[in-house]
Amino acid sequence: MNVELLLQALREVLSAPSLDAEYLPIDETCIAVPAECLRRAVDVLVGRFRVTHLSTITAEDTGLEIVLLYHFWDRRGLTLRTSLPRDGPHIASLARIIPGAIFYEQEVAEMLGVVFDGHPVAASLLLPDDWEGPPPLRRPTGDDV
Amino acid sequence: MSRITIPIGPQHPALKEPLSFLLTVEGERIVESALRIGYVHRGLERLFQDRSYVQNVHIAERVCGICSHIHTTAYCQGVEALLGLEVPRRALYVRTLLCELERIHSHLLWLGVLAEHIGFTTVFMYAWRDREIVLDIMEDLSGGRVAHAVNAIGGVRIDIENDHIPAIHARLDELERQMEMFLGVIQHERTFQARTRGVGCLTQEQVQRYCVVGPVARASGVAMDIRRDQPYAVYDELSFRVITADEGDVWARTMVRALEIVESMGMCRQLLDKLPEGPLASRAPRRVPAGLVISRCEAPRGELLYVIRSDGSDRPARVKIRTPTLPTLATLKDQLRGVHTADVPTILAGVDLCIACADR
Amino acid sequence: MRDVASAVLTILVFPGFGFLFVCALAFHWIDRRVTARFQGRVGPPWFQPFADFVKLLAKEDVLPVGAHERACALLPMVSLAAVLTAALHIPVGGYVVTSFEGDLIVVLFLLSLPALAYFLAGWLSASVFSVVGGSRALLQYFAYEVPFLMALAGPAILVGSWSVSRISGAQSGGLWTLLVQPIGFVLAFIGLIGKLKRSPFDIPKAKSEIGAGPLTEFSGRKLALWHLSLQVKTVVGIFLLVDVFLGGSGGGISLSGVTLFGVKCLLVLLALSVTGVLYARLRIDQLATMGWRVLAPLALVQLLVVVLVGG
Numbered sequence: 001m002n003v004e005l006l007l008q009a010l011r012e013v014l015s016a017p018s019l020d021a022e023y024l025p026i027d028e029t030c031i032a033v034p035a036e037c038l039r040r041a042v043d044v045l046v047g048r049f050r051v052t053h054l055s056t057i058t059a060e061d062t063g064l065e066i067v068l069l070y071h072f073w074d075r076r077g078l079t080l081r082t083s084l085p086r087d088g089p090h091i092a093s094l095a096r097i098i099p100g101a102i103f104y105e106q107e108v109a110e111m112l113g114v115v116f117d118g119h120p121v122a123a124s125l126l127l128p129d130d131w132e133g134p135p136p137l138r139r140p141t142g143d144d145v
Numbered sequence: 146m147s148r149i150t151i152p153i154g155p156q157h158p159a160l161k162e163p164l165s166f167l168l169t170v171e172g173e174r175i176v177e178s179a180l181r182i183g184y185v186h187r188g189l190e191r192l193f194q195d196r197s198y199v200q201n202v203h204i205a206e207r208v209c210g211i212c213s214h215i216h217t218t219a220y221c222q223g224v225e226a227l228l229g230l231e232v233p234r235r236a237l238y239v240r241t242l243l244c245e246l247e248r249i250h251s252h253l254l255w256l257g258v259l260a261e262h263i264g265f266t267t268v269f270m271y272a273w274r275d276r277e278i279v280l281d282i283m284e285d286l287s288g289g290r291v292a293h294a295v296n297a298i299g300g301v302r303i304d305i306e307n308d309h310i311p312a313i314h315a316r317l318d319e320l321e322r323q324m325e326m327f328l329g330v331i332q333h334e335r336t337f338q339a340r341t342r343g344v345g346c347l348t349q350e351q352v353q354r355y356c357v358v359g360p361v362a363r364a365s366g367v368a369m370d371i372r373r374d375q376p377y378a379v380y381d382e383l384s385f386r387v388i389t390a391d392e393g394d395v396w397a398r399t400m401v402r403a404l405e406i407v408e409s410m411g412m413c414r415q416l417l418d419k420l421p422e423g424p425l426a427s428r429a430p431r432r433v434p435a436g437l438v439i440s441r442c443e444a445p446r447g448e449l450l451y452v453i454r455s456d457g458s459d460r461p462a463r464v465k466i467r468t469p470t471l472p473t474l475a476t477l478k479d480q481l482r483g484v485h486t487a488d489v490p491t492i493l494a495g496v497d498l499c500i501a502c503a504d505r
Numbered sequence: 506m507r508d509v510a511s512a513v514l515t516i517l518v519f520p521g522f523g524f525l526f527v528c529a530l531a532f533h534w535i536d537r538r539v540t541a542r543f544q545g546r547v548g549p550p551w552f553q554p555f556a557d558f559v560k561l562l563a564k565e566d567v568l569p570v571g572a573h574e575r576a577c578a579l580l581p582m583v584s585l586a587a588v589l590t591a592a593l594h595i596p597v598g599g600y601v602v603t604s605f606e607g608d609l610i611v612v613l614f615l616l617s618l619p620a621l622a623y624f625l626a627g628w629l630s631a632s633v634f635s636v637v638g639g640s641r642a643l644l645q646y647f648a649y650e651v652p653f654l655m656a657l658a659g660p661a662i663l664v665g666s667w668s669v670s671r672i673s674g675a676q677s678g679g680l681w682t683l684l685v686q687p688i689g690f691v692l693a694f695i696g697l698i699g700k701l702k703r704s705p706f707d708i709p710k711a712k713s714e715i716g717a718g719p720l721t722e723f724s725g726r727k728l729a730l731w732h733l734s735l736q737v738k739t740v741v742g743i744f745l746l747v748d749v750f751l752g753g754s755g756g757g758i759s760l761s762g763v764t765l766f767g768v769k770c771l772l773v774l775l776a777l778s779v780t781g782v783l784y785a786r787l788r789i790d791q792l793a794t795m796g797w798r799v800l801a802p803l804a805l806v807q808l809l810v811v812v813l814v815g816g
Contacts, residue, residue, distance in 0.1 A: 025226035027375060028439045052353045053369070055441070056467035058452045069437075071450065071467075075374045077439050100356030100472050126183035126504055137191060151633050151715075170637075173789065262713040264704060264786025270544035336705055336785040486637065487788045490713040 003029050003078075006049055013044050028077035030069075035082045038070070039092040042080070045072060046097055054094070057104040059112045061086065061139045066112055070094075090115035111137040148176065153489065155184050160493070161258065162500035170486055178481045180474065186504040193464035198224055198298060198433055201461065205451075206292055208466060209502045211254060214247045215444040216466075217296035219451040222377060223440030224298050227433050227455050234379070235423040236300035241378040242416045243283065243295050244442075245409040249320070250279040250291075251445035252360075252402045252409075255497045256327065259399065262490035263340040268330060275323040278316050285309070300426025310417050317410050324407055331399050341396035345480045345492035348393060356472045359447020361496050364401045365393035371443040382419070383412050395495035402497075431459045444469055446497050468502035520597035522589055529736035530554040532743070532774055539778040554736070558729055566725030571631035577723070580626045581730035584619040588738045591615035595744045596670050598763035599754040604670040609661055612669060612745065613654060616700065619734055620646045623709070626731075627719025638718025641789050642709035645699060648796030649706070653696025655804035659689040659811045660749050669745065673753035681752040688807040690750045692800055694773075697742045698780060699792070701735065705784035706792060743773045 003021055011019045014037045022030045033041045045051045055071040066089050070080040084091060093116035094101040105116045106125040113135035124131065154165040163184035169177040189208060193201050205220040206213045218240055225232055257272035280290045287293035287303050295301050330337060347357070352365045362369055370387040372380040388404040390397035435457040442449045447469030456462040473496045480492050515521055533554040541548030568577055594601065594608040620642060627639020660682040661667050664675040676682060683690045699706045710718035717723075720731055747753060747769045754762035787795070 025438050054356050055450050058465040060463040099354045103475055126186040267544050267782045274545050340785050487714050
């Protein structure tokens with residue numbers, strides 16, 4: 001996987017010339033992608049660069065927004081970073097392109113309340129069926145504290 | 146033919162850990178399966194956020210009861226990278242040695258479980274008996290059989306005394322002899338083959354679609370191994386083969402794991418022979434500079450991922466663990482479709498599930 | 506009066522029920538111990554089977570709602586009664602309670618009754634595991650029973666008698682049936698493993714798949730009787746094989762004859778234990794294929810050889 005080529009391709013497809021990579025420790029590259037472009041970016045990654053291995057999706061509520069990190073791997077790490085608003089976050093599901101993403105998206109959905117548009121499964125993955133209350137990994141908002 | 150629904154789990158003799166399958170069966174064939182996990186979800190990721198980096202080492206150790214050391218390795222490695230800390234080489238050697246011993250222990254444990262599930266009690270007994278050899282080595286080194294508490298941020302907490310090394314070699318010799326016997330059984334025993342060949346097949350394409358990792362992926366011909374592809378600790382100084390097979394069935398997985406044990410023993414010997422002198426740990430500050438790190442390790446079951454984000458305090462802002470079992474679970478629906486009920490335990494054993502890991 | 510007393514004694518003590526009970530527990534212990542030694546374990550102390558039996562007798566006896574109470578109480582008794590009755594016709598070291606022409610057929614019939622009871626137990630005890638186990642038991646029965654019957658018919662045809670005692674006695678001259686009909690012996694041995702549901706044919710009670718199979722819901726006294734009936738069946742099966750194929754006690758009643766008989770029984774038991782240790786459990790379809798494609802044709806060949814050459 002050549003990061004420079006990938007960046008070029010992404011800039012072209014997403015028509016976002018300012019797209020840039022950030023380098024993290026342990027041989028990892030991180031590229032910030034707008035949420036609405038994520039699916040197209042993954043299409044490029046899977047279709048053109050044959051990076052099919054999605055390690056997992058990390059989601060974090062920073063208190064200001066919800067950050068999603070899509071960790072790909074092809075002999076070195078590549079992370080696509082995108083962020084969603086805290087109110088009614090939703091993003092396109094990757095289940096069609098990468099079936100392995102189904103569990104990861106399910107987990108993010110139940111832990112942080114992110115809606116994945118076009119996700120095939122509605123049930124929860126880890127939480128009990130009768131779980132009540134806000135998604136457990138959400139930070140408490142002003143009113144709750 | 147009438148359909149009946151067989152519940153497997155949350156408690157069932159074929160399962161070491163709680164997960165639930167509802168199998169819809171027509172005669173002896175499975176038509177449908179529904180999977181449910183989460184019975185041992187302990188909210189560990191949330192717990193990480195409430196503890197300091199040092200305390201979290203102990204939580205990481207307790208994510209899994211079989212591969213505890215690799216979890217702390219991945220966690221410590223991530224924090225060390227955030228700190229920009231240089232870990233002494235002797236510490237990395239000790240760490241890697243424990244990783245490989247743990248792999249042997251985990252694979253032998255697995256071999257026993259598989260044998261038990263296909264009704265081969267003798268191999269089950271032998272595998273678990275010989276697993277004790279590795280457990281003894283680990284107990285002598287660290288004082289613990291499965292929870293070793295060896296890793297610390299910046300290094301390790303135990304040392305290997307030089308006059309102890311020949312004893313470890315001798316035990317590995319013994320295990321090597323036993324492994325020859327196991328390999329003979331796997332390759333030549335006809336009932337063993339009858340129960341494992343052609344069962345639970347996964348094609349290379351399926352493995353890639355579901356992002357499967359570890360021995361299951363390697364048994365389907367996908368040669369991915371973090372130890373070779375993105376070397377951590379001191380794997381770049383060791384020589385070893387990445388074992389793969391083409392069949393993609395339970396037999397191939399058995400073969401891959403058995404040969405990996407042999408490779409791991411070779412690596413242990415190299416590590417013991419090359420063990421450099423030097424300190425065992427470098428001092429780590431309490432506060433970790435803000436940043437994000439993705440730390441990957443090759444656990445016995447495959448790629449283990451720790452994502453750690455620091456906000457500059459003494460506690461991580463977010464720790465995400467992806468254990469190798471989770472993607473494997475996704476393949477079970479495919480593997481179980483249309484199989485014989487008698488093959489269900491074989492398939493479940495074949496992928497080597499670690500539910501506590503997957504549930505966290 | 507004396508005749509009656511001695512008849513009662515024969516039936517109840519030796520070589521009848523009392524003796525069988527002791528043998529059953531002893532054989533079971535030896536089997537477990539041998540298996541354990543082969544597997545690198547120690548194995549249970551000698552009184553373990555007896556302790557297990559007593560413990561089960563004392564335990565609470567429950568059945569799930571929906572199970573057929575009366576049938577479930579009756580079936581273990583039927584099973585035990587059938588194997589005990591079968592034992593009466595099989596000579597033990599030359600001693601036999603009762604013997605008549607054609608008793609081999611009675612014995613074979615009585616020995617297959619427990620399989621039917623076992624299947625019904627699974628069917629009537631209201632659990633998915635036991636239903637699956639029961640249907641497997643029935644399928645397994647069809648796979649091993651035909652070769653087993655044909656294998657035992659060989660010696661009967663050769664001797665020209667359908668009495669176990671006569672077949673056993675006919676070998677006293679020298680030649681064991683085993684030497685004349687080796688295929689038959691192997692088939693009977695394999696059939697016996699299937700009959701006893703021992704590893705590698707422990708398919709109906711494969712615990713990693715379907716719990717305890719048909720006996721999943723049984724407990725207490727009923728389970729004790731089931732276990733006892735299976736243990737007695739092991740003993741009876743071994744006696745039968747020794748009498749028919751291994752020359753029994755070598756003719757007549759003597760101390761050396763009884764000892765010889767005992768030694769042969771232990772050898773067969775050892776062979777059973779070793780077979781159990783050596784293999785992985787087969788799948789029911791693999792067993793059925795083996796039964797009809799390999800065992801049955803071989804049995805047919807053996808029978809033809811007996812009829813054409815021996816007759």
